[in-house]
Amino acid sequence: MKKRAISTTLALVTLSSCVMASSNQANNAPLIIQQQGSFTVGGIVKTSAGNYNPRPEITIAKTDNNFIDVYQANINNGGQTLHGDHATIAYQIPVNSKALPLVFLHGAGQSMRSWQTTPDGREGWNNLFLRKNYSVYLVDQPRRGWSGRSTVDNAISATPDDQFWFAQFRMGEYPHFFKNVAFPTDKASVAQFFRQMTPNTGAFDEEVISASLDALFERIGHGILVTHSQGGSVGWLTGIKSPDKVTAIVAIEPGNFPFPQGEVPKPIESSFGGIAPNKVSKTDFDKLTNIPIIIYFGDNISDTPSHIQGEDQWRIRLALARQWADIVNKHGGDVQVIHLPTVGIKGNTHFMMQDLNNMEIADHLSNWLKEKGLDK
Amino acid sequence: MKKRAISTTLALVTLSSCVMASSNQANNAPLIIQQQGSFTVGGIVKTSAGNYNPRPEITIAKTDNNFIDVYQANINNGGQTLHGDHATIAYQIPVNSKALPLVFLHGAGQSMRSWQTTPDGREGWNNLFLRKNYSVYLVDQPRRGWSGRSTVDNAISATPDDQFWFAQFRMGEYPHFFKNVAFPTDKASVAQFFRQMTPNTGAFDEEVISASLDALFERIGHGILVTHSQGGSVGWLTGIKSPDKVTAIVAIEPGNFPFPQGEVPKPIESSFGGIAPNKVSKTDFDKLTNIPIIIYFGDNISDTPSHIQGEDQWRIRLALARQWADIVNKHGGDVQVIHLPTVGIKGNTHFMMQDLNNMEIADHLSNWLKEKGLDK
Structure with a gap:
């Protein structure tokens, strides 16, 4: 088993702003935005039985602050609609933008804020790619963040679980950070990071x-889909639904992969919960062999089973990513798995787009897009 | 009782884009943004009893996709935190920005999207005030949108109620729009409007x-607070909490007003639910007499009781606004209530910042800010 030194504590590290200054050469030039706004895509309309009556008989007191009762009396008649299950998109188009926009989809428990900023206030990938002249479309997926209007009921539990996510997002073993972690470890930044989380308002x-997302690509035409974590599986499905419009897929530490029937590997064990590979038809799988794909994994991922949650949870996913890449490429596809430490980029957590070296990784991705001719 | 012709239906109106072109002279110049990003302010940390164990005994199968079970086993030990009840702020600072930023707070069932855009894709007040060189801070209040992480549990009900809101937001009497409505009435725009809604993830x-918001003003220093609807009451409280930092308050159709003890008027009756005035101490009330305040109400608000929900719900609130303004001004304050039709601006719904003439109202506000010397 891999042994890893974990020594940096929340309390001890106070130098994050110095680290920040040296890792990122911030660009202070203004952003020149040709157009920006937000809109929704997709979704369904749910209708209640009955007939809407705009002048219902309301028998309650007329003088109280009884808005909720009035609301209830009004909807009791039914015949009303609910527009839900859409995604909300915030977009910015820089002047002289490249032809292909980037579409960013967050992961579990997150929103489009994943891409907007960093916990210590440096620029997120939204700004960094605007500076590289890409148009940027940020997604709040259905039933999350701004897209909270769900067509199914949901109960939200205010259960303290920050430490679980600290482990799963591979910051370290709470309260210790991984020794080489490329994340701002000061208390204020860590609090900002936890406060990025936002719950499902309906089942995932x-x-x-x-x-x-299929509806989004229908609206904007071609684009490059960038997914994070749990969003990875959604990204593969979107590529299958819109193979002619999703021009490339960039997956940051995706959670699972769609294997073609007949070539599905065994589940991989972990003491922290295993992973059973996803399955799709060979026809659907083949659509992904026509899309250039790059998959990124960060640092502090173990080669062998580890007693540290983050090391072990991403060990099994990196292993599955490699198996999947081999199968896609065997069928004529173009998948690269980049394990960042092997290209000299160290210390990355599960949130590499927010880590202290997020510019370096943006540059790596930018080079790949150029290599594939996707940066015109 | 006031009688009003309501004849425009969803199906008949197809000319909204023409109306749009004549009401709004869109500015296509690029926005030049010196800085943009997002962060959270305020909030509390809730901690569960017990001791966090990063290496819990997990007895479930190691090979399944059993992430939820693993999560449950992990949090069962307790000793974890939840960072919740913060507001999330998205900000943009234009080059050569004015000294005082605008802080925008949404209303019931809405998010910062209220200010970003319009249902038919024209520019929202965010863009319009950036073009006037104001820095803009958009708020998702605690337990809404991006700030979904709540410290209290909540149940979200997917109850169809679009027609209730159509009435309450004073579009017309569903499915008919008010005859002179300054709102894009095509089907796609109306669907976009309904899809702006997003629920509470914890009690309001x-x-x-x-x-x-007090924490936000602590961070940014002085600013002008712009509230909408239910956010109005929050705005008055914020002015009371930060009277030295909230330099002015702009309230778009606020729902209620804080009267000083001893001068609280009677509740006002309505067939659609009445309103009992809010109360505060005289000391708190006095703080609001030092802040310039402007309050906007739109069109299709009845003078006398009406059988149309929107006409009647805003009749009682406009009446209360006038009573409140009189009392504040009697105590040396500076409150103006602008009922838009009386200054020649017609057809406005409860969402005047998104209506077809939203530029005209932005200009009106802009003139008031200039008049008060708040535009330096």
């Missing part, structure tokens, strides 16, 4: 989410 | 929300 549903 | 709490 890959079909609903990929349908909304 | 004015104290929690105003505390987060």
Whole structure:
């Protein structure tokens, strides 16, 4: 088993702003934005039985602050609609933008804020890619963040679980950070990071989410889809739904991969919960062999089973990513798996787009896009 | 009782884009943004009893996709934190920005999208005020949108209620729009409008929300607070909490007003639910007499009781606004209530910042800011 020194504590590290200054050469030039705004895509309309009555008989007191009762009396008649399960998109188009925009989809428990900023206030990938002249479309998936209007009920539990996510997002073993971690470890930044989380307002549903992204590509035409974590599986489904419009897929530490029937590998064990590979039809799988794909994994991922949650959870996913890449490429596809430490980029957590070296990784991706001719 | 012709239906109106072109002279010049990003302010940390164990005994199968079970086993030990009840802020600072930024707080069932855009894709007040060189801070209040992480549990019900809101937001009497409505009435725009809504992820709490705004003003220094609807009451509380930093308050159709003890008027009756005036101490009330305040109300608000929900719901609130303004001004304050039709601006719904003439109203506000010397 891989042994890793974990020594940096929340309390001890106070130098993050110095680290920041040396890792990122911030660009202070203004952003010149030709157009920006937001809109929704996809979704369904749910209708209640009954007939809407705009002048219902309301028998309650007329003088109280009884808005909720009035609301209830009004909807009791039914015959009303609910527009839900859409995605919300915030977009910015810089002047002289490249032809292919980047579409960014967040992961579990997150929103489009994943891409906007960093916990210590440096620029996120939104700004960094605007500076590289890409148009940027940020997604809040159906039933998350701005897209909170769900067509199914949901209960939200205010259960303290920050430490679980600290482990799963591979910051370290709480309260210790990984020794080489490329993340701002000061208390204020860590609090900002935890406060990025936002819950599902309806059950997570890959079909609903990929349908909304399909509608987005229908609206904007071709584009490059960038996914994070749980969003990875949605990204593969979107590529299958819109193979002619999703021009490339960039997956940051995706959670699972769609294997073609007959070539599905065994589940991989972990003491922290295993992973059973996803399956799709060979016809659907083949669509992904026509799309250039790059998959990134960060640092502090173990080669062998580890007692540290983050090391072990991403060990099994990196292993599955490599198996999947081999199969896609065997069938004529173009998948690269980049394990960042092997290209000299160290210390990355599960949130590499927010890490202290997020510019370096943006540059790596930018070079790949250029290599594939996707930066025109 | 006031009688009003309501004849425009969803199906008949197809000319909204023409109306749009004549009401709004869109500015296509690029926006030049010196800085943009997002962050959170305020909030609390909730901690569970027990001791966090990063290496819990997990007895479930190691090979399944059993992430939820693993999560449950992990949090069962307790000793974890939840960072919640913060507000999330998206900001843009244009080059050569004015000294005082605008801080925008949404209303019930909405998010910062209220200010970003319009249902038919024209520019929202965010862009329009950036073009006037104001820095803009958009708020998702605690337990809404991006700030979904709540410290209290919540149940979200997917109850169809679009028609209730259509009435309450004073579009017309569903499916008919008010005859002169300054809102894009085509089907696609109306669907986009309904899809702006997003639910509470925890109980609405004015104290929690105003505390987060107080923290925002603590961070940014002086600013002009612009509220919408339910956000109005939060705005008054914020002015009371930060009277030295909230330099002015602009309230778009606020729902209620804080009267000083001893001068609280009677509740006002309505067939659609009445309104009982809010109360505050005289000391708190006096703080609002030092802040210039402008309050906007739109069109299709009845003078006398009406059988149309929107006409009647805003009749009682406009009446209360006038009573409140009189009392504040009697105590040396500076409150103006602008009922738009009386200054020649017609057809406005409850969402005047998104209406077809939203530029005209932005200009009106801009003139008031200039008149008060707040535009330096």
